[in-house]
Amino acid sequence: MHRRMYTVAQLIGGVWGAGGAGGELVVHDPADGRPVSTVPVATADEVGKAVEAARGVAAGWAATAPAERAAALHRAADAVQAATDELAAAVTAEMGKPLADARAGVEAGVGTLRQYAELAPVRGGRTLLGGTEAIDFMAPGPRGVVAAITPWNDPVAVSCGLLGAALVTGNVVLYKPSERTPATGWLLARALDAALPPGVLSVLTGGGEVGAALAGADVDVVAHVGSSPTGRAIAAAAARTGAKALLENGGSDPLVIDAGIDPVWAAEQAALGAFANAGQICVAVERIYVHRDVAEDFVDALVRRAEALRVGPGRDPQTELGPLVDRRHRDHVHGQVTAA
Template sequence: MPGLPADEILIGGRWQRGAGQAMDTVNPADGTVLTTLHAADADQVDTAARAAAEAAADPAWRDLLPHRRAALLHRIAALVEDAADELSALQTADTGKTLAETRALALSAAATFRYTAAALETAEDAITPSRGEYLTLSVHEPIGVVGAVNPWNSPVASDAQKIAPALAGGNAVLLKPAAWTPLVSLALGRIIQRALIEAELPTALLSVLPGSGGVVGDAIVRHPLVGRIGFTGGTGTGRAIAHAAAEKLVPASLELGGKSPTIVRADADLEQALAGVMFGVFSSSGQSCVAGSRLFVAREIYDRFLAELVERVRKLRVGPGTDPDTQVGPLVHHRHRDSVAAYVDLAREEGGRVRCGGAAPEGDTYTAGAYYLPTVIDGLPPTARVCREEIFGPVLVALPYDDEEDLVRQANDSVYGLACGIWTRDHRAAWRLARRIDAGTVWINTYKQFSISTPFGGMKDSGLGTEKGRDAIRAYQRQKSLYWGTSDAPLPWAG
């Protein structure tokens, strides 16, 4: 397909072959190998970090005024938008997502750069109230080199959410895309490099370093020149990164896992709720940290609602992401499909009822791909593993609740606290629940809607810190206080 990269990765502003192990990138729709790349190794991470430190300190970048950095971000946004179709096709081939979703993700990345440019142009430092004969100011300065470690489920959007504020803050970035899905991140790297060359800025401000977390990710996180880490991925890896950051005494933002509750009250608009519940968990084939994978339905409507939900889920169209009729594409990799299937088998062992799905689809279209049918399970206690652990696939677990106290107790009985959906016509009940549920994002009568202007983060094991919003730039900077004496008299000296 057009747009497939050569066996080159971006190291310190230069495209070259990785010195690490060979990695096949596989189309999960049919199992074919798209291309083979060589990963970076630890020495190349070191080379990239040193080049990044030099680029960050280069006066051409270090002294660039904020509105000039904003112009660079606007240019990147325009280039990403122009390449949206190519980026979409590349990401669909690499991840299996539908073309509609990957195009939306590419345009979201462009919007992230554009919004961040606007936020940068209007960012203000503060003159703080003086408490003596001096002027006091609070200013923000770049950290220098930052590491960005991203997952495989939405690479281009996740990349933009870290790269844009990091560049806006005046930094250089070492980006590690997931080993399974590096292609669109490398394409984004070429776009950003083009914008840097056009602006006559150091190209080593961005490196794109594919490879395993154990080699490349660890080398980035532990490198002494890396002064901040942004990570999106699993909670176990997030804990390890937090530990490494603590040892270095550098900040880290961690956007981790979820097992998000979706709540349907008896007074909900059931048509809206049915569509919203399905979209919340089965879009992206369930491969979303905010997937509404725990469904809580008021007991008085539970049987009726679940029967209608199962009937509709059976009709969802499963197929390759290139088919415009597809609603649920393949999972990202055959190994991940096997992991999802193992959870469903576990649900059966624990006594759960698989109401629909629960297997790979049959037929020539699906034989070689990493497909799994949208699955609804009920009949399990909330203590069952499939009710508590993140499956990251098209699997929904349904549970009834008796009253609000029972609902809040069950919904909050989780190590995670990332997102929540509430379906109700009662605005007072919606407000109460939204404030009582442990979640960084709550959707009311909608789900999986995002805005770059609105901060995003989680509670408990779902993460630390936030991304997006105006404050995202400040997260990639250090704050400094300045005192400017205004008195002609010498300081009093008691000696």
Template sequence: METLQNHIGGRWKEPTGEDVITVVNPATEEAVAHFRAGSPADVDHAVAAARAAQREWAALTVARRVERVHAWADTIAAHTAELAELECREMGKPVGIGRTFVEGAVAGLKAAADQALTYPFSETVTGPGPAGERTDIVRHPLGVTAVITPWNFPVAMVLGALGPLLAAGNTVVVKPSERSPLSTVRLFELADSVGLPPGVLNLVLGDGRTGAALTEHEDVRLVHFTGSVGAGRAVGTATGHRLSRSVLELGGKDPVVIDAGVDPVATAQAVAFGAFINTGQICTSMERIYVHERIADAFVEALVDAAGTFTIGDGLDPATVLGPLVDARQRDTVRRHVEDAVTKGATVRAGGTVPSERPGHFYPATVLTGVDDTMLVMTEETFGPVAPVSVVSSFEEGLARAAASRYGLAATVYTDDPEHIAAAAHLPVGVVWVNQWQGGGPERLYEPARDSGMGATGSRAAYDAATRPAAVHIAAAAPAAAL
């Protein structure tokens, strides 16, 4: 069983906390690694190393920083299969799916770093003052930043945050989820191999207490956090107290609104993918489905058929489509939501029962009908392979019910009606996808709404968050010397 360490100032160091955390393969329930939780002293050392490295890193040209990030990205790309297998061992993601997401994360890292080459770190603005005067707007890096990532996409979440932070001249301390640190540790080993300057990237392992020590540290000027609503509130409180920044992407209960005029079979297949892929463990998984009554029967029948194609198994098996949930606690949440729905009158059309014939934290692709908004499966984040379907009498009713949530991360709409597309754009969410789940390019930026977070991210918004603007006003001439 592997013993994991922190990476601070370019060196691997044993964490100094007292508690030992074990990483368990959720498909086999076998321990695969362990480590001591990082202590506040470890966090202090990591932040100090980042602070010491930041001035020299920021002094490099933008092009040079982008070049270093690209070198790391190319090395990561060469280890895609290995990283996908590590993610499978630590959180259960099937390796085929894992490779796709690692490849996408590498491409995203490069694209985000490249945006630094055209971002206006310095620009001149003019005003109504005397001729010859000007004001320069200079955007400075913040300094030491922190990235705290969840367990469901270890590689993608780390790489998705780091491009703008590093390219803008910041240094970073990363704290991955204690449930899935293996692939993040490997990312740092690969960073060593391309010669990133010591202290530019630092890794501290640990649980929520380690994360709290990082978010509360007085020298951390930005915390980029992805995780639960409760933990996000704590991060926002800590950063707000010391007047530093946070970018928070929190929970989701993403709706799908399906209009009467679409192909019910093709749409059901698309929804099955959005609801069940990665065993439903995606912040933007399709967790509430509102389908027009005119096509509801055909849609549900096709969705049930599609659920049957999501084969359960160990993600190392190429035949597996649906891996395990990350641990017993997450599976218990999924089971509780389904049982609550059934008790209140919902009907299980597919799945709905914990497999008893094998080890591992598995749960089948599940379709529920007859759901309503009194049920947990329609109001709280399930984060599992469950597709609850509610029939609506009109597209407008579907939009209204989609908007009636305390979450506001994303939403997906299937319609060919231009007026309905225009109406969907007003949903109170950060991202609206029309006729294709997870669409969008590197220029996309958004901000979650309601309990799903705060702080715009993506494209230029990520660089705005990673820098501090200062105005330098220059008069036409210095005052003349006195006679």
């Protein structure tokens, strides 16, 4: 099977290949350690230039009719759908997700883009009865420049949610994909950019330092899906700049099995909740409380299901459980297991 090496590029002010003076990162396939993608690292100066360039086109995109923005998002959805195989292959190569699951993530992203495209033209203002002999008018408007900092565990679906909502409501976007899945973000951005006016979407790549620079920049919204520590840092940065912080961070998710539940069925649900995406989901089952009357049968059934899972590289069609995203995350999870 041919193994592609991705060379990621940034997009600043409508120009692909801009910047990257901060160095280079290399992403490795978690299944076998082979290099998969090289990615430039944006400097703080490049982040500033990207914000300035976005400001320059923000008014024009905000003034575009909602129906035109919706049409652009439909074109973007078409482009992403056409790139499904390429995007799914990149997801699997960079973070290990089984190929069928990676394709499902792309399909979910396409559906999200289309949903936002359909909602945009019907999103209107309101009139409210104000004080005596007065009427209050409320008209929605874009906030301006949105920094979207997205995760690696479902990189297409989650990115499409943040980017689609921001773009269709008239905002310009600075998109920072995870340093663990940069090629996936780059391929997604190429599909979206082809459907949008130049400069409406920019892409900045690199590690946490690039995300921190974006969060502290002169933007109007910082939208982030990811870890709680990163979310807290973004909230602190937004408090200093006055930007709106839109955060969805990690959970701590219990599952309760009562005495009246079929323990075998419950074990199937628990396995799905705990092992999907190798447990790398913010709503993954992390601890289970089982009634003593069904505990033994439940545990036996869960062990059988776990032992039956087909473990392997994500590119193998038979694989149900792929590798963890990288050695750093593997060591973190191993530490949790050994400390339990």
